[in-house]
Amino acid sequence: MSELSHVDASGAARMVDVSGKQPGARVAVATGVLRTTAEVLDLLRSDGLPKGDALATARIAGIMGAKRTPDLVPLCHPIALTGVKVELDPGVDEVRITATVKTTDRTGVEMEALTAVTVAGLTLHDMVKAVDPAAVLDAVRVERKEGGKTGTWTRPEDR
Amino acid sequence: MSELSHVDASGAARMVDVSGKQPGARVAVATGVLRTTAEVLDLLRSDGLPKGDALATARIAGIMGAKRTPDLVPLCHPIALTGVKVELDPGVDEVRITATVKTTDRTGVEMEALTAVTVAGLTLHDMVKAVDPAAVLDAVRVERKEGGKTGTWTRPEDR
Amino acid sequence: MSELSHVDASGAARMVDVSGKQPGARVAVATGVLRTTAEVLDLLRSDGLPKGDALATARIAGIMGAKRTPDLVPLCHPIALTGVKVELDPGVDEVRITATVKTTDRTGVEMEALTAVTVAGLTLHDMVKAVDPAAVLDAVRVERKEGGKTGTWTRPEDR
Amino acid sequence: MSELSHVDASGAARMVDVSGKQPGARVAVATGVLRTTAEVLDLLRSDGLPKGDALATARIAGIMGAKRTPDLVPLCHPIALTGVKVELDPGVDEVRITATVKTTDRTGVEMEALTAVTVAGLTLHDMVKAVDPAAVLDAVRVERKEGGKTGTWTRPEDR
Amino acid sequence: MSELSHVDASGAARMVDVSGKQPGARVAVATGVLRTTAEVLDLLRSDGLPKGDALATARIAGIMGAKRTPDLVPLCHPIALTGVKVELDPGVDEVRITATVKTTDRTGVEMEALTAVTVAGLTLHDMVKAVDPAAVLDAVRVERKEGGKTGTWTRPEDR
Amino acid sequence: MSELSHVDASGAARMVDVSGKQPGARVAVATGVLRTTAEVLDLLRSDGLPKGDALATARIAGIMGAKRTPDLVPLCHPIALTGVKVELDPGVDEVRITATVKTTDRTGVEMEALTAVTVAGLTLHDMVKAVDPAAVLDAVRVERKEGGKTGTWTRPEDR
Structure with a gap:
């Protein structure tokens, strides 16, 4: 059976040693959804007029959040991000959120995408x-990740 | 109809002026759940042995996260937190997360509880x-909030 | 002749003791201007269409920047901000920036407005x-500040 | 006509994908000037005596500021800085500020120099x-930048 | 026998609720010493010439460090600091460090002084x-603390 | 005689240019000890029961602290850490702390280990x-460092 790599044999937390991993192009896509009401969606869309900052504020916060991942998640490695995109898709009574994060570093960027x-x-x-x-x-x-030793992973339909 | 107070009449984002609000005791309780597999729960519980840091790491990250709220959420006021508690309740294939945050400041602490x-x-x-x-x-x-001008709010059962 | 209060008699930097100051409503307004070209202003304005995030990004960065002031300016006191507004006024070949910051704390907020x-x-x-x-x-x-022991200060016309 | 690369075709802000760029030595030099009074310059210079920390405080703040650039400027990539120098040149009634920042990473460091x-x-x-x-x-x-695909750029005299 | 207030009855870490504590003037003084060699002290002192930034850099880092305490120490409350002083006293082969931190908030500032x-x-x-x-x-x-319900504490000579 | 590389010929602080250094595997090990009382050690050990977070909190804070080094130490380069481990060894009336930090970057990681x-x-x-x-x-x-141009250094017994 697998083990949690973030704790050692004695149970102590650690930032896993990735010195031996190869740098390389990696991508991760994560999603989420804010469920609210149709009334709120109307308000958010009205702000979608010229200068309406509501959705922009969330997009920018998500991009900046990706960069703060190692400050927030204790055992995450600080890595160089080479690209971050946050898409917001307003529906009837919800906003769907999709973040795509890229790196050329030694670890995957699932946590950065989830944080965004x-x-x-x-x-x-x-x-x-x-x-x-x-x-x-x-x-x-996480919806998908590419790159690294494990290669591409796509979310199974039954989860 | 209500309006989004975080944007002004022209649609521009702003940190709302709360200078006129009274300081006072406020509490917010937020919850969430990490859904995973029974196998993972077994691993997390095994780490629940002496020195097993897995759940402690999440609890501490949550507490520290509450303090980073104004760094992450662009229009949140930086406020003094007077207490933060993060409880993790491992189930069969999920971990339930509950955060309770307190302040004696001028705004509610729902965002701090949600961030935790x-x-x-x-x-x-x-x-x-x-x-x-x-x-x-x-x-x-958010499950519940207390204090401030609006007083106690409890999550309605149908949401 | 006046002295620099941020260094003591021996010349050593310090964060000045403001324990004896009274909390109270204070406001500061600061301005600046980004001078660029008419071509760039056209681009920024085109982004002023629905969903165009260029100006919103700067507004939000300014608001978040105000909150980071004590992290950036070594001798600034960490204080509670009760309101931040950043206005951008695009002209022919420049963007004028105005930040208004409020607090009810023990020090003025000129630095927070300037940082925004x-x-x-x-x-x-x-x-x-x-x-x-x-x-x-x-x-x-700084264009203007209000509140505190020194009261209102308005920028003299000859500076 | 050029476009703003920091927003996509729909106007949404993004951190541009630089995964395909080559790492390499890059330098940027930026300048600015704090205009004040001759009286203040006398005070700053008096602090220039042994242990006088006034100018040192600004130099160090500038160096630390360069490292905070990706925390402050939403769409900046977090990159490794390999050198930062901040020079202060006090004049009659002003202090000239020059920052030189170096990297061996995938993007230029103009923003880091400007932030310093x-x-x-x-x-x-x-x-x-x-x-x-x-x-x-x-x-x-920005006065000058070197390295990267675009090579050396020097500020034109008429700007 | 006393208990560790930072963990609850189940052993879980928490930020202790101080909502019921009274705000008031508090001071803490902490010390430490960097032991090195006489050769190094000569170098640090030579830097004590006009513009020599070595000691200033440490002083300013200490002051800024005090402000970062709640970011570093997981269970510390974020509080308003009203004054921070860091003194460096170079000896023959060591530098003695003294930090004095003040607040008017609800908790003591020993941790802020120790962090500085x-x-x-x-x-x-x-x-x-x-x-x-x-x-x-x-x-x-910690050498001394004043204020709060427990009043003045001075380090006993035998510790 | 050697010189302090962190200040230039005029005494001004700078972040030393390491652009010319080769990236490579580097390790640093640092130690320290918290001296307290036997009573406190009993309390910390009792927290060593299932869910007892006391030592875990310190371990995690140390790991996160390593990542904050360039934010705290003004002239430190921001570098990628590839592994961090913090070990706590409770004795009769003290807790020994050991931090091991790894990188594949251009500078040593002694400061990151000391900060942890x-x-x-x-x-x-x-x-x-x-x-x-x-x-x-x-x-x-620092107890030991490996890698870089200077290779392995082990603390001499007489220091």
Whole structure:
């Protein structure tokens, strides 16, 4: 059976040694969804007029959040990110969030993509909470990753 | 109809002026759940032995995450937190996360509680991803808040 | 003659003791201008279409920058900000930047307003540098401050 | 006509993908000037005695500021800096600031040099503001950059 | 027998709830010493000439470090600091470090004073390590604290 | 006689240019000790029961602290860390701290190892201070470093 690589044999947390890994192009895509109400979506869309910053604020927060990953997640390696994209897709009563993160470094960037999604989601939460305090950030997960020794992984349909 | 207070009439983002609000005791409770597999839960529980740091790492990351909220969420006010608690409740194939945050300042601490939950959730994600890359952080939401002008709010059952 | 309060009699830097100051409402307004070309202004304005994030990115960076002031300016006190607004006014070949910062704490917020202006300006610089590497951030200065023992100060016309 | 590479076709902000760029030695030099009064310059110079920390504080703040660039400027890539120098040249009623930043990474370091200049300038602002609240940070601009695909760029005389 | 207040009855880490504590003036003084060689002290003193930044760099790093305490020490409350002073006293083959930190907030500032001392000490370590890699940071401890419910505490002579 | 490389000929602080250095595997090991009382050690050990987070909190703080080194130590280069381990060894009345840090970058990682030790030590300080305000962090020093042009260095026995 597998083991949690982030703790050693005695159970102590550690940042795993990746010195022996090869640098190389890696990509990770993560998604999530902020579920709220149709009324809130109308408000967010109205802000979609010229100069409306609501969605931009969440996009930018997500991009900046990706860069803060090693500050937030204790055992994550600090790595160079070569590209970050955060897409917001407003629906009827929800906003779908997709983050794509790239690196040419020694570890995968799933955590950076997940962090971008959650920080964008938290920022949407913050903006809508006065109108809908019951909003929910749901389904934050990795969809795909490419590169590294394990190669491409795509989320199985049954999860 | 309500409006998004985080953008002004022209649609520009702003940090809302709360100078006129009264300082006072406020509490927020947020929850979320990391859904993974029973195998992973067994691993996390085995780390629950003396010195097993897996859950502790997530708890501490959540507490530290609460303090980073204004760095992450662009329009959040930087406020003094007077208490943060992050509880992890491992189930059969999931870990439930509950964060309770307190302040005596001028704004509510829902965002700090939500940030604590998501950072704890991301940290769990990070630790289990080698074994279960398909784990999902779900249902990140505010359960209750107390204090401030609006008083106590409890999540309605139908949301 | 006055002295620099940030260094003691021996010349050593210090964070001045403000324990004896009274908390109270304070405001500071700072401005600056990014000088670039008419071509760049056209590009920035085109981004002013729905979803165009260029100016929003600078506004949000400025707001977040205000919160980072004590991390950047060594002798600044960490204080609670109760409101931050960053306004961008695109002209023919320049963007004027105005930041308004409020607090109810023990020190003035001129540095926070100036930091908001410069970070917004740096962010504009970053976005236009591929098209106009010769852009200049100019005239970063305090226009007005209110509150505190010294009361209201307005920039003299001859400076 | 050129386009702003920091926003995509839909106008959404993104951190541009530089995965395909070659790492290599790059240098950027930026300058700025804090304009204040002759009286303030006398004070800063007196602090130039043994242990006088005023200019040192600004130099160090500038160096540390360069390292915070990706935290401040939303769409900047986090990159490894291999050298940072901040020079302060006090004149009659102004302090000229020059920052030189080096990297061996995939992007230029103009933003890091500009950030070093502005943070050093803000720190001078902070130290002199009690004596001269009307000080101005002016002419923050790139003077020269070397390396990368575009090679050496020197500021044209007419800008 | 006393208990560790930073963990609850189940052993889980938490940021202790201080909502019920009274704000008030508090001071803490901490000290430490960097032990190195007489040769290094000569170098540090030579840098004590006009513009010599070695000791200033450590002083400023210590002051900035005090402000980063809640980012570094997981269970520390983020509080407003109203004054920070870091004194360096070079001896024959060592530099003594003293930090004094003040607040008017709800918790003591011993950790902020200790953090200022250690960050100043680390910075000295950094500057001397090329010449003396064997330097040691020793005796980092609280000397005195004032204010709060427990009042004044002075370090007992036998510790 | 050697010179302090962190200041230039005029005494001004700088981040030394390491552009010409070769990337390569480097390791540094640093140690320190928190001296407290036997009573405190009993408390820390009792927390060593399932879910007892006291030592885990310090381990994790140390790992995260290593990543913050360039934010804290002004003239340190920001570099990629490829592995961090913090070991705590509780004795009769003290806790020994050992940090091992690895990189494949252009500079050594002694400062990162020392920072991990001190942040772990500060965190222990924080947790025991209510019971033993007189605790002391002692003997923070580099034990060994490997890699780079200077190769392996081991602490001499007489220091």
